[in-house]
Amino acid sequence: MKMEAISSPRIKPAAVAGMFYPAEARQLQADLDRYLAAAPVLDCQPRALILPHAGYVYSAPVAASGYRQLQNLTAKIRRVILLGPAHRVGFRGIAAHSAEAFRTPLGDVPLDRPLIDQLLQLPFVHGLDAAFAQEHCLEVQLPFLQRLLPPFQLTPLLVGQADYLQVTELLEPLADDPECLILISSDLSHYHSYAEAQRLDQQASEAILQLQPEALAQDQACGRIPVAGLLVLARRRGWRPLLLDLRNSGDTAGPRDQVVGYGAYAFV
Numbered sequence: 001m002k003m004e005a006i007s008s009p010r011i012k013p014a015a016v017a018g019m020f021y022p023a024e025a026r027q028l029q030a031d032l033d034r035y036l037a038a039a040p041v042l043d044c045q046p047r048a049l050i051l052p053h054a055g056y057v058y059s060a061p062v063a064a065s066g067y068r069q070l071q072n073l074t075a076k077i078r079r080v081i082l083l084g085p086a087h088r089v090g091f092r093g094i095a096a097h098s099a100e101a102f103r104t105p106l107g108d109v110p111l112d113r114p115l116i117d118q119l120l121q122l123p124f125v126h127g128l129d130a131a132f133a134q135e136h137c138l139e140v141q142l143p144f145l146q147r148l149l150p151p152f153q154l155t156p157l158l159v160g161q162a163d164y165l166q167v168t169e170l171l172e173p174l175a176d177d178p179e180c181l182i183l184i185s186s187d188l189s190h191y192h193s194y195a196e197a198q199r200l201d202q203q204a205s206e207a208i209l210q211l212q213p214e215a216l217a218q219d220q221a222c223g224r225i226p227v228a229g230l231l232v233l234a235r236r237r238g239w240r241p242l243l244l245d246l247r248n249s250g251d252t253a254g255p256r257d258q259v260v261g262y263g264a265y266a267f268v
Contacts, residue, residue, distance in 0.1 A: 167229020
């Protein structure tokens, strides 16, 4: 069922502030600045990024290596289309939210209602606020974007049971917009030993760097579908992928018996 455009502003509250990242704005800003300052800067201007979405203590050092590359683009980016996998609610297709803004401890991020309403005309895009209620994979990206960018409009989308070519179809009209950043939120392998995770994550990384979505296995990335959709788009547009960081929770803050893999990639 299609979602009707709403007439009065609504704000989606933060769901994982205080769990995945600090709930206090000053501490959150300090942590973001520390992660960003530690990340290297390359001479690149990304059109798209793939970044992880775990709790900051685990994945933020890796995510920061991608966000750091936006430093020369901050004045240009006015829109962010953000896609990630639905972890808590099962559904078919791709879900959009009816809110006017998403809230974090750093303030409210306005949603790009005209673009969202346009995307809702696609047969596989549907309104499903419930899918976003406790979802973390999109929310954890927002404070980084708020800290780096001037005011921007957000198009947040959760991907359920979908074909990755549907993601490509959705992204294709936005690929030539220099003011739009495409951001895919995805971790890599989950809950393997340190050595096994390294092996699986290296395989996933090779598939991403070679723009081969068919080589990316289901257990190698929770966001495999949106990642694969971006890889098809990058192949069509001649975008070149760059590996910025590849680590796991055993390298950042966790034990090494059951780790989660994190990769950061820029497409230029």
